[in-house]
Amino acid sequence: MAAIITAKNLTLAYDRREQIISEIDFEVEAGELVFITGMSGSGKSTLLKSLYGAIAPYDGNLIVGSHNLTQPKKSQINALRRDIGIVFQDYKLIKEWNIEKNIALPMIIGGYSKEMVARQVDKLLTHVKLTHRKDRFPAELSGGEQQRAGVARALAHNPSIILADEPTGNLDDYSTELVMDLFMKVNALGKTVIIVTHRMQSNLNIAYRHFHLENRGIHEYT
Numbered sequence: 001m002a003a004i005i006t007a008k009n010l011t012l013a014y015d016r017r018e019q020i021i022s023e024i025d026f027e028v029e030a031g032e033l034v035f036i037t038g039m040s041g042s043g044k045s046t047l048l049k050s051l052y053g054a055i056a057p058y059d060g061n062l063i064v065g066s067h068n069l070t071q072p073k074k075s076q077i078n079a080l081r082r083d084i085g086i087v088f089q090d091y092k093l094i095k096e097w098n099i100e101k102n103i104a105l106p107m108i109i110g111g112y113s114k115e116m117v118a119r120q121v122d123k124l125l126t127h128v129k130l131t132h133r134k135d136r137f138p139a140e141l142s143g144g145e146q147q148r149a150g151v152a153r154a155l156a157h158n159p160s161i162i163l164a165d166e167p168t169g170n171l172d173d174y175s176t177e178l179v180m181d182l183f184m185k186v187n188a189l190g191k192t193v194i195i196v197t198h199r200m201q202s203n204l205n206i207a208y209r210h211f212h213l214e215n216r217g218i219h220e221y222t
Helices: 044-051 074-081 099-110 114-127 143-155 173-188
Strands: 003-015 018-029 033-038 059-064 084-087 161-165 192-196 209-214 217-221
Touching: 003 044, 003 192, 018 044, 018 059, 018 192, 018 209, 018 217, 033 044, 033 173, 044 059, 044 161, 044 192, 084 143, 099 114, 099 143, 114 143, 143 161, 143 173, 161 173, 173 192
Parallel strands: 033 192, 033 209, 084 161, 161 192
Antiparallel strands: 003 018, 003 059, 209 217
């Protein structure tokens, strides 16, 4: 399979005095499930942000999908975000919108027809077991339910890459298992899934790769 993400000599920094990640190389192939671990402050979230264009490389080269993010323009970032879905630890649901409309957000932004939005959202609500909660607002849902809505939102526009930043960090064991099972099912459909996490599950029975960040570098557990 072809690489869908390629980093060469990638350096990430918020200013030139302090590099977060220094001259790392890695590739991710289309359809892979990848976990990124590391101690607090190791650069996990910073690396993930670079993959969706929230931070530009300080040095080196980064390609995500067909998008060269080495010196990205706004048009490139907009195009990139049509190809990816993002799941956040703190959900980032719009509190004034019900769950049905929150899930529809990427399709609303993308200009999809109302009929297509309705079909896709209904399908996703079933997939994440939230059909009975679709008219509720985020504050009326548990953390696990909000995160399942976040996963559904990330899938709404059928992206090729799913990026998840500590998606189970605020969840209990039961909700963690449900959310991780969703990611496994998404990956089984051929989506590339990259999950930043502070803890790896020990009972995974699916092929995956594991990158670990430490001392501004990266290495892969095999």
